Amino acid sequence: METRSLNVYYGDVHAIKDVSLKFYRHEITALIGPSGCGKSTYLRSLNRMNDTIPTARTTGQILLDGVDVGRPDVDVWALRKRVGMVWQRPNPFNKSIYENVAFAPRFHGVRKKKDLDEIVERSLRAAALWDEVKDRLHESALGLSGGQQQRLVIARALAVEPEILLLDEPASSLDPVSTAKIEELLFELKKRYTIIIVTHNMQQAARISDRTAFFLNGELIEYADTKTIFTRPSRKETEDYVSGRFG
Numbered sequence: 001m002e003t004r005s006l007n008v009y010y011g012d013v014h015a016i017k018d019v020s021l022k023f024y025r026h027e028i029t030a031l032i033g034p035s036g037c038g039k040s041t042y043l044r045s046l047n048r049m050n051d052t053i054p055t056a057r058t059t060g061q062i063l064l065d066g067v068d069v070g071r072p073d074v075d076v077w078a079l080r081k082r083v084g085m086v087w088q089r090p091n092p093f094n095k096s097i098y099e100n101v102a103f104a105p106r107f108h109g110v111r112k113k114k115d116l117d118e119i120v121e122r123s124l125r126a127a128a129l130w131d132e133v134k135d136r137l138h139e140s141a142l143g144l145s146g147g148q149q150q151r152l153v154i155a156r157a158l159a160v161e162p163e164i165l166l167l168d169e170p171a172s173s174l175d176p177v178s179t180a181k182i183e184e185l186l187f188e189l190k191k192r193y194t195i196i197i198v199t200h201n202m203q204q205a206a207r208i209s210d211r212t213a214f215f216l217n218g219e220l221i222e223y224a225d226t227k228t229i230f231t232r233p234s235r236k237e238t239e240d241y242v243s244g245r246f247g
Helices: 039-045 076-082 097-107 113-126 146-158 176-189 202-208 226-231 236-242
Strands: 002-010 013-022 028-032 056-064 083-086 164-168 194-198 211-216 219-225
Touching: 002 039, 013 039, 013 219, 028 039, 028 202, 039 164, 039 194, 039 211, 076 083, 083 146, 097 113, 097 146, 113 146, 146 164, 146 176, 176 194, 176 202, 202 226, 211 226, 211 236, 219 226, 219 236, 226 236
Parallel strands: 028 194, 028 211, 083 164, 164 194
Antiparallel strands: 002 013, 002 056, 211 219
């Protein structure tokens, strides 16, 4: 997946400025930068979640397997099936654990209970949650801990077998133990998925990502492998940010 000369506007506000960025299969790419720099807006543009904002307007290209998915005639539901999203705070539905995971497959036409059972188990296993919840699948998802809820939301995203997983600060509201579980999970998931994560946590970006993109004031300042970004950045703005001198 990649973007070419991507611009995002909210009314008269130019939020993303001419960003060209390429993501690689089976890698974790971290998007970093100070609050308000545009990284979450950029992330949401990749599966066109910005379309839900009335004042938002996008120019440039969003390419998935070489096809521009930013065109008006593209089926956004089909796009979001291929490019899943997990938000900052866990947002399980007020339904059972089972129904949370089965919701999207049902929406896309899966009806047989046997098929749904297999999808639910496979997705919960992929999210490293099956062993913790297999005996209470029909209990409310709201009874899970925060960390379990976030892994459930990841399982819900995986249930439709996406190719790419977008995560917007998925561990920011979690305790250190739950955060560590999410990070371990992402290491496993990148064997099967391409992962793009927004994070404010510099240590987290350094620990889990293969490549890192630094955003500032809506612009992509620097993009390189993570070790380079954190040890030998080419731009002073990047060096100042990762060293804690601003942001």
